Amino acid sequence: MLNMNKTISILVVDDHPIVRDGIKTMLEMGKFESYSFQVKEAGNILDALKLVDQQSFHLIITDSQLGKHSGADLIKSILRLAPEQSVLGFSESDDMNVVEQMLKAGAKGFIRKSVDTSELIKAITAIIDG
Template identity: 35%
Template sequence: MAEVIRLVVVDDHAIVRQGLRSILEREDDVRVVGEAATADEALDLVARERPDIVLLDLKLSADSDTAGLALCGRLTGRAPAPGVLVVTTFLDQQLVLSAIQAGARGYVLKDVDAVSLVAAIRAVRRGESAFDSHSAAMVVRSLAGGPPAAGPELTAREQSVLALLARGLSNEAIGRELYISATTAKFHVRNLMRKLSVSRRAEAVYAGSKLGLI
């Protein structure tokens, strides 16, 4: 009989956790031993259950799109460390690379089909890397990348906003950090994205990183 893979699901949405559990419980060699919605819950659960694999979303709070990155580093820094497979809606080259640097062994999007997800879980359990086609292409692209190009001039305020975007903060959270309204924060974010010629916040962070602005 195949070894049973003990697995924990970490996602702030109950319906996503339930959906993943429903998919994975069809597999004879996969057993979901717990679910967590927050970083603290996940740390306690992993310490108690010692799973082989953690399926981890990057967005674990309303104020941050990347809180899961910090949790990933804490999980992989433990002994024994579980294999972390990021399962997220965010597709961004810098996030993929940051997840790898934090110790993740794989990165797949939530629209992955069940067969591919289970194959990724088994690969991580074998000690291999597991990336879907999109994230794998980004890893290859990063390896072929050159030095940062010259970028647009940002105001001091826009530099501050970009740094807070890199932390995954929402407009409301940026406003609290800079003592401005959420509307004003949104205005600066829009100006920033326009200067960087991007349409998404994650793209602004990636572009800023490539240009050496953060």
């Protein structure tokens, strides 16, 4: 269970800066009862892997498509570096093949980009709480 006033570290990986900035702002500026968020960003697989190698995160949120690479590819690479890392797949697509690929790669969950803030928070806390 999340502790009162616990800071949750999150890495957001998306090739669209506005998406990364939006999630970061929403989480860091939001008023949440028992936790706060510290968010780092990466716009590509290489930058994401460098950050994962340098520090641990409570959760990594990754897009299903990162330029020429898939989010599933990133998830596999992350889990080779940090096998205990929790990852949440995040996409505008509702294609079940995309969802399956990310879950098979090791994502703990998947959520569509069209959800509202409360649904994203529920997904984050569900994964962190186990």
